[in-house]
Amino acid sequence: MSQGKSLVTIKGTKDGLTFLLDDRCSFEQLEHELKEKLSSNYYKSEKDDPHVYVKVNVGNRYITDSDREKLEQLITSESHLRIDQYESAVVTLKEAKAMEEQAQTVTMVRMIRSGQVVTIKGNVLLIGDVNPGGLLVATGNIYVMGALKGKVHAGSEGNEQAMICAAVMTPTHLQIASTWRNFADQTLEETQMRAAFLNKVENEIVIEKVQGLLDVEFLREKEAVS
Template identity: 50%
Template sequence: MVQKKQNVTIKGTKEGLIFLLDDTCSYQSLIDELIEKLSSKHYQQADGPDVLVKVESGFRYLQPEHKQEIEQIITEDRNLAIDHFNCKVITKLESEQLRRKSQTVTLTRMVRSGQVLEVTGDLLLIGDVNPGGTVVATGNIYIMGALRGIAHAGANGDEKAIISAALMAPSQLKIAEAMKQFERDGEEEPIMASAFLDERISLQIGRVQQLVHTHQHLNKNEEQIN
């Protein structure tokens, strides 16, 4: 006798449960089997904390209303709570957002006093940021010139972001939510310097060469090097 293929497979882990949803059957068949399997007394409400559930939908993209329906079926009258949904496909919009987040925007210009330059992703600026000028990026900021204004990297909260400049003489630096003001009054202006957050989320400035040892995650497309 040929065993019927399961559309829903439930596995236990140390962290909770994983619901593996078949991505080739119809959505209604998936829902019917999910309801059937959760009708077991084993999954009825019990004393104790909620068990976390991870839902793996493979190459089936779940619309928000589908996620809401599945979450309701899994959690209703049960001590089960959705940890997260995981899918191997993304929408065109999500793909574009990821592309922009990982891109490097290269610009050749001067950022003058009163000007604000904002980009999504990393910023490579070939030029200076004058006093009173501001550059903001969701990723890293690389300035092939003098930074004498304001620079804010990791603007969406990325604490691993860095700010590098050929000449580092800013009035203000900010990485994620950490900020530092500067008053130079004749102080030495560091050449080829970088700002980053240490393990205490404190903003530090050091030589660019330090990044080779402390910021390996900055490497991109290394596999393309022959």
């Protein structure tokens, strides 16, 4: 093997191993060095050895399905290693389009009437009402510049940071990610300019004045830093 810079760096972590693959050499060179390193008896396994999970970081290299199959074969063949995930700094066109959809804010001027279901990718600004029996779903935040009297589901693909804001907040049902709160059997006063968010500590949806979102965002930023 060349005495120059190593093309494959293997690091141990509390969760298993991380394989750092050089992104400036050819894939064939990577295969050659990876095969040499994994030929060590250290990576050979006996029948009853537990699996060791591997995170493969390919940096700025685009990995095709064929490349993944080759890496899978090299890493897992005759060893107790199992690939847990791939990390790549490269964003495919499909992924970029999905990210753009999630970040967009769709503006609608309409009423959502009883029996109607409207589903949006990203955030949605509704200039109108959600009537009882109507349902508005978005993968991001939901802003209703009118009366929210029906059902809404924000963060529908699992975004627990999503919020629901309404000029008049009297819903029958609110849902953020997988957590929901039913108001069908409750009598709510017409509260103006309210926001709903997920309190992860209590695992419940909380409704506050819109001004209270400043405190929520401050706490979230603090949690992200820590």
